[in-house]
Amino acid sequence: AQKITQTQPGMFVQEKEAVTLDCTYDTSDQSYGLFWYKQPSSGEMIFLIYQGSYDEQNATEGRYSLNFQKARKSANLVISASQLGDSAMYFCAMREGSGNQFYFGTGTSLTVIP
Amino acid sequence: DAGVIQSPRHEVTEMGQEVTLRCKPISGHNSLFWYRQTMMRGLELLIYFNNNVPIDDSGMPEDRFSAKMPNASFSTLKIQPSEPRDSAVYFCASSLWGSGGLLGNEQFFGPGTRLTVL
Numbered sequence: 001a002q003k004i005t006q007t008q009p010g011m012f013v014q015e016k017e018a019v020t021l022d023c024t025y026d027t028s029d030q031s032y033g034l035f036w037y038k039q040p041s042s043g044e045m046i047f048l049i050y051q052g053s054y055d056e057q058n059a060t061e062g063r064y065s066l067n068f069q070k071a072r073k074s075a076n077l078v079i080s081a082s083q084l085g086d087s088a089m090y091f092c093a094m095r096e097g098s099g100n101q102f103y104f105g106t107g108t109s110l111t112v113i114p
Numbered sequence: 115d116a117g118v119i120q121s122p123r124h125e126v127t128e129m130g131q132e133v134t135l136r137c138k139p140i141s142g143h144n145s146l147f148w149y150r151q152t153m154m155r156g157l158e159l160l161i162y163f164n165n166n167v168p169i170d171d172s173g174m175p176e177d178r179f180s181a182k183m184p185n186a187s188f189s190t191l192k193i194q195p196s197e198p199r200d201s202a203v204y205f206c207a208s209s210l211w212g213s214g215g216l217l218g219n220e221q222f223f224g225p226g227t228r229l230t231v232l
Contacts, residue, residue, distance in 0.1 A: 035220055035221075044225055050220060091157065101162060102209075106156045107157070
């Protein structure tokens with residue numbers, strides 16, 4: 001089974017609107033961490049936000065927030081007030097407490113429309 | 115602070131040639147990861163090291179690929195002989211790993227090496 005599933009290959013959002021990028025995960029560990037990365041067309045991988053499995057509050061970093069629903073095993077990324085510069089690939093990743101490997105999803109390509 | 119450093123940034127070679135990609139992780143990080151990214155296969159983990167020791171190399175495509183980490187500040191990924199299907203962007207990433215409260219330490223990626231095998 002896939003550890004990380006991103007079901008949206010591509011998404012479009014109007015500038016200044018909010019958008020949610022979906023991510024579900026699969027693990028039997030009680031302790032794990034969830035990460036989101038952004039990859040613009042220039043190619044670099046940029047860390048955006050982290051959520052720990054024991055964190056009770058949803059993580060937020062500026063315009064990024066993580067909608068963490070533990071029972072559903074989902075960790076969706078919410079981008080508020082989208083900007084043209086948000087157009088990029090977005091990857092969800094997980095690190096299990098039992099190991100050090102990061103498991104990445106297949107990514108979602110986000111296009112912000114002016 | 116310097117991030118993860120990879121060299122070369124671009125490599126164009128002919129089929130059959132040996133290719134060596136280099137990576138310098140962030141100072142103090144004890145885990146290093148090599149990834150390959152293509153349009154068809156996405157981001158694939160090739161191998162990772164903890165404290166310079168290879169932990170999981172199950173992602174290495176075949177015997178033509180080898181990776182070493184002789185010390186905490188240097189790693190190489192070698193392809194010999196190279197083939198056109200090896201064309202991809204190869205990323206090196208590092209992180210701080212350990213028990214306890216280090217679960218949230220993210221991976222820091224290098225800029226990648228774009229490899230083209232003709």
